[in-house]
Amino acid sequence: MNGPFSSLMTFPPARHSALERLAQFVSYAGADYAAHRNSDFGPDRPYSVSRLSPYLRYRLITEAEVVNAVLDQHSFRVAEKFIQEVLWRTYWKGWLELRPEVWLRYEKDVVRLTPLYAHDKTLQAALAGTTGLDGFDHWVRELIETGYLHNHARMWFASIWIFTLKLPWVLGADFFLRHLLDADPASNTLSWRWVGGLQTQGKTYLATKENIARFTGGRFAPEGLALHAEPLVDLPIPDPMPLSTFKPHDPTLRSALLLHPEDLHPESLFDHSFRFEQIYLLNDPSFFWGQRAFDFVSSATDELISGLEEKYRVSVKSINAQDHVGVIDGVKQDNIEQIITPYTTQGLVASWIEKQRHQFESAGLSFVIRRRAWDDAFWPHATKGFFPFKEKIPKLLNRFRSS
Ligand SMILES: Cc1cc2nc3c(=O)[nH]c(=O)nc-3n(C[C@H](O)[C@H](O)[C@H](O)COP(=O)(O)OP(=O)(O)OC[C@H]3O[C@@H](n4cnc5c(N)ncnc54)[C@H](O)[C@@H]3O)c2cc1C
Known part of the structure; x- marks a missing residue:
């Protein structure tokens, strides 16, 4: 859509843009961020926040990279507010992974309520x-x-x-x-x-x-807002489930990496012990709720593909997410014995992976899921509120400091 905002607040869809944005923001991530992060003076005014979220969302840049860049310039105490915000993302991800039923309930409620409100x-x-x-x-x-x-x-x-x-x-x-x-x-x-x-x-x-x-610096002062906020009522929150565990990869098998929009930085997930004969890229509009997000990821993968081909010295093939049988046939033709893929959190890609995993395994292929050390470290602590989780942040972060 073209409107008054369309030239503003752009998010160039590429990892290198995320790294540039991070580099520009880092000096601001300490006391400045803590003092000004709540102000929103509009998309045409200097920003008080990093605007890294679309890049973090698809892991074009990782939480560990962002936090480490910030800690290279600031002490934990000075940058605590910013680091905590990044860890809010980690906390919410972990909280939902431990209680997938809350997402399933939400999906059902959207389907149930949409027709009821069609003429509202x-x-x-x-x-x-x-x-x-x-x-x-x-x-x-x-x-x-x-x-x-x-x-x-x-x-x-x-x-x-x-x-x-x-x-x-x-x-x-x-x-x-x-x-x-x-x-x-x-x-x-x-x-x-x-x-x-x-x-x-x-x-x-x-x-x-x-x-x-x-x-908003006086830009808005809405009249007629509710003066009380009575808490909504819903089913009780389910107890946290244990996180799933996965078998390790077998280094003797001919392996392919299956890359998807939930995690687009394989270099930081798979160390030198992994060898890939092939890389498959999975992307499809059905993995997104909106066209804009799909376009963003699709453009970002263009840059990614050439980088991966150079690094792993293999070709990257796009696979058609709609053709479940064709995917298996293609993999077999490539003589692949093992598929290795980054973990998918609750959402549209996870549903595809879960369905396809059974088909791969039925076809005699080994299917290995790899979760990030960051998620393994933090998510098990998302059992209660953010406050007890927050207390654990400094100690857990030490594991991810290289120096
Ligand atoms: C109603 C509502 C819906 C939201 N929906 C989403 C969503 O779909 N996707 C999403 O990524 N964030 C969502 N957020 C969280 C937050 O608003 C955005 O992550 C943040 O505005 C992104 O801007 P930024 O990158 O400039 O943030 P910064 O303030 O620069 O923070 C740095 C990073 O920390 C993380 N972060 C910051 N604040 C939060 C927060 N409150 N919760 C979780 N992570 C946070 C983001 O990854 C962000 O990029 C939602 C918040 C609210 C209140």
């Missing part, structure tokens, strides 16, 4: 940005045109959606997933739940006119 006037006005609510209507357009909203704007938006417009939170979360470049099942679902009071029991987030005016 309030929903139509919200999606079109014609509610008349100052700020809210602007964020609708900004989100649709840029694929991004500042964290504070996301919080105000979700709060107004739930408590002022009284719309179901899952439909708001679905709207975000369809437009955000960084659309992520864990961060999105659990943040919406957090605003609605489902995540921390009894604790909601209420957007106020004064807070919005203060942190």
Whole structure:
């Protein structure tokens, strides 16, 4: 869509752009970030945050790289606020992996509620940005045109959606997933739940006119917002399940790497002990909720492919995610005996992998899933709230410091 924001807030779809953005941001990640991160002066004004989320989402750049770059310039104490925000992502990912039922419930609720609200006037006005609510209507357009909203704007938006417009939170979360470049099942679902009071029991987030005016530099001061935020009610939170474990790869087998949009930096996941005879790249619009995110990842993989061909000295073949049988035939023709793939978290790619894994195994191929050391270290601690998780961060981070 072309609109007033379309030239702003661009996210060049490439790992090298993420690294440049990180390099520019690092000096700001200490006291400046802590002081200004809540301010959102608009997409055309100097940024108070890193805008790394679309790159982190698909792991074009990893959490470990970002945190290490920051700790190379700042002490943990000075950069604590920024590091904690990066670890919020890790925490939400882990929390949902330990409770996949919460994602499955969300998916079912979207399917159930969408037809029920098909003719709802309030929903139509919200999606079109014609509610008349100052700020809210602007964020609708900004989100649709840029694929991004500042964290504070996301919080105000979700709060107004739930408590002022009284719309179901899952439909708001679905709207975000369809437009955000960084659309992520864990961060999105659990943040919406957090605003609605489902995540921390009894604790909601209420957007106020004064807070919005203060942190937007007076750009918006919406009248008529809800004055109370009664926590939403839902089924109880399931107990955390143990994380799945996987067999190690067999170095004697002819192996192929199966790369997918959940983790696009294989160089940091597979050390020199891995040899690949072939790399398969899996990408498909059905892995995304919105076209914009699909386009972003598709462009980012162009740069990735040439880099991988050079590094691993093999060709990278695109595979058609819709043709499940053809995928197996192609792999067999390449004389591959073992498929190795990065772990997929709850979401659309995970469903594909789970289905295909059985087919690979039925066809006599070994299928190996590899999870990152970062996730293995942090996720098991996402059993309770963020506060006890936060306490463990400094000690766990030491494992990922190279010096
Ligand atoms: C209702 C709602 C929905 C959200 N949906 C998503 C989503 O779909 N995908 C997504 O990546 N984030 C989501 N967030 C979290 C957060 O808003 C974005 O990660 C952040 O705005 C990205 O901007 P940034 O990269 O400039 O962040 P920075 O402030 O520079 O933070 C650096 C990195 O830390 C992580 N991070 C920062 N804040 C949070 C947070 N509150 N929760 C989780 N991770 C965080 C992100 O990976 C981010 O790139 C949501 C928040 C809310 C309130």
